[in-house]
Amino acid sequence: xxxxxxxxxxxxxxxxxxxxxxxxxxxxxxxxxxxxxxxxxxxxxxxxxxxxxxxxxxxxxxxxxxxxxxxxxxxxxxxxxxxxxxxxxxxxxxxxxxxxxxxxxxxxxxxxxxxxxxxxxxxxxxxxxxxxxxxxxxxxxxxxxxxxxxxxxxxxxxxxxxxxxxxxxxxxxxxxxxxxxxxxxxxxxxxxxxxxxxxxxxxxxxxxxxxxxxxxxxxxxxxxxxxxxxxxxxxxxxxxxxxxxxxxxxxxxxxxxxxxxxxxxxxxxxxxxxxxxxxxxxxxxxxxxxxxxxxxxxxxxxxxxxxxxxxxxxxxxxxxxxxxxxxxx
Numbered sequence: 374x375x376x377x378x379x380x381x382x383x384x385x386x387x388x389x390x391x392x393x394x395x396x397x398x399x400x401x402x403x404x405x406x407x408x409x410x411x412x413x414x415x416x417x418x419x420x421x422x423x424x425x426x427x428x429x430x431x432x433x434x435x436x437x438x439x440x441x442x443x444x445x446x447x448x449x450x451x452x453x454x455x456x457x458x459x460x461x462x463x464x465x466x467x468x469x470x471x472x473x474x475x476x477x478x479x480x481x482x483x484x485x486x487x488x489x490x491x492x493x494x495x496x497x498x499x500x501x502x503x504x505x506x507x508x509x510x511x512x513x514x515x516x517x518x519x520x521x522x523x524x525x526x527x528x529x530x531x532x533x534x535x536x537x538x539x540x541x542x543x544x545x546x547x548x549x550x551x552x553x554x555x556x557x558x559x560x561x562x563x564x565x566x567x568x569x570x571x572x573x574x575x576x577x578x579x580x581x582x583x584x585x586x587x588x589x590x591x592x593x594x595x596x597x598x599x600x601x602x603x604x605x606x607x608x609x610x611x612x613x614x615x616x617x618x619x620x621x622x623x624x625x626x627x628x629x630x631x632x633x634x635x636x637x638x639x640x641x642x643x644x645x646x647x648x649x650x651x652x653x654x655x656x657x658x659x660x661x662x663x664x665x666x667x668x669x670x671x672x673x674x675x676x677x678x679x680x681x682x683x684x685x686x687x688x689x690x691x692x693x694x695x696x697x698x699x700x701x702x
Contacts, residue, residue: 384420384428385411391430394673400574402444403434409447416451419458426630427465431472431572436464438571469556470630472572473500474580475587476692477625477657478507479514479532480678482523483695484655484685485621486541491548493614497603498627499552501560501569502596503587508544510587514695516540528586536697538686548618550596553610557598560588580691603627604638611646622646623655626676626690628662640664640682647681654681657688668698 382390388411396404407430410416420428433454434444440460443449454461485492485507496505511524513531521540534540558565566588573580599610607622614620622643628636640663643654656679661667665682678686678695687696 384417387428388417388430396574399674400576402575403430405447406434406444406450409451410454413451416454419454419462423462423465429470429630431470432465432468433461434574435470435568435571436461436468439464439468439568444575468568470572471498471500471554471556471558471569472626473503473558473569473584474625474691475503475506475510475528476530476532476580476583477688477690478504478510479512479530479692480676480686480688480695481623481625481655481657482507482512482545483538483540483697484678484680485545486543487539488545488621488653489619491546491618493549493618493620494547494551495607495611495614495620495622496550496552497554497607497622497624499554499557499596499598501558501565501588501591502550502552502598503560503584503591504623504625505550505552505596506547506587506591508547509590514538514540526590528583528590530583530692532692532695534695534697536686537699538695538697549614551610551613552596552598553601553603553607554598555600555602557600559595559598560592561595577691604635604642607642608646608649611650611652616650619653620650621653621655623657625657626659628656628658636662636664655679656682 388407392404392407396407437444437453442453494505509526511526511529513529514521514534516534524544560566569584570581646652656663657676660671660677663679663682666677666679666684668677668684671687676688676690677684678688684698686698
């Protein structure tokens with residue numbers, strides 16, 4: 374289970390796990406860097422000076438990229454971290470892991486399309502809100518050698534699907550959208566865009582292009598992004614959603630950065646919300662992060678899309694694949 378809170382593990386173990394489970398065969402350069410950090414007692418000691426949640430591998434890697442530091446060889450990377458530690462630490466302390474992959478909309482869209490329309494979208498851990506626009510993108514789904522095209526946007530996402538996925542014939546009708554984040558990012562700010570780009574692994578140049586195109590689209594009609602905590606501020610924002618729309622609260626790769634007690638509290642918040650009105654809870658997280666989604670076997674590095682804690686599909690983390698598990702009702 375991908376849990377990046379660091380609870381119960383040494384810094385070396387966190388970085389070695391990242392190398393073995395998340396980066397192997399996906400980002401060779403970052404795999405080598407994380408293995409080097411795990412083997413460096415000096416760098417691990419520096420990281421140990423930070424609060425546990427701030428020792429995350431993606432945060433260190435993103436900080437060095439943000440500072441235009443070297444990520445081509447482990448030796449140069451470690452030298453930069455050691456020699457520039459004060460600056461690196463400052464970036465890690467003032468920033469968060471806020472990967473905002475709009476391609477995930479391709480794996481959320483089929484589920485959104487099964488709901489009564491129109492919908493109101495509320496994303497927790499929204500980052501820059503790029504996933505709040507599933508109705509503004511275009512999609513190319515491939516299954517059994519056949520293509521299913523949807524939308525005519527200049528921003529298009531490809532997704533390979535298997536299983537009885539209910540591929541929609543129309544985009545969802547979104548009448549309200551808002552995001553909640555402790556530190557929202559804004560795509561019309563150069564520094565925020567730079568940070569978003571810094572969080573993308575070096576080999577994934579296609580993701581950089583997707584990010585830039587989606588950011589341009591969103592900048593033309595920015596979403597409402599609210600500074601707030603998902604454990605305390607979600608109900609008030611949900612109350613603002615129009616009652617005549619189907620309210621969807623969703624999140625992708627967010628709860629892995631909470632500890633187990635915080636996840637339990639978030640589940641309580643969602644249940645309380647659902648007791649007040651009809652709310653659909655859609656999660657896209659690593660297996661087991663949301664209670665009820667620890668399905669086996671699940672390939673390493675995959676997410677589970679669930680509706681109200683019931684697994685619906687297994688997905689690639691950036692929206693590349695969608696393996697549907699159950700027939701939609």
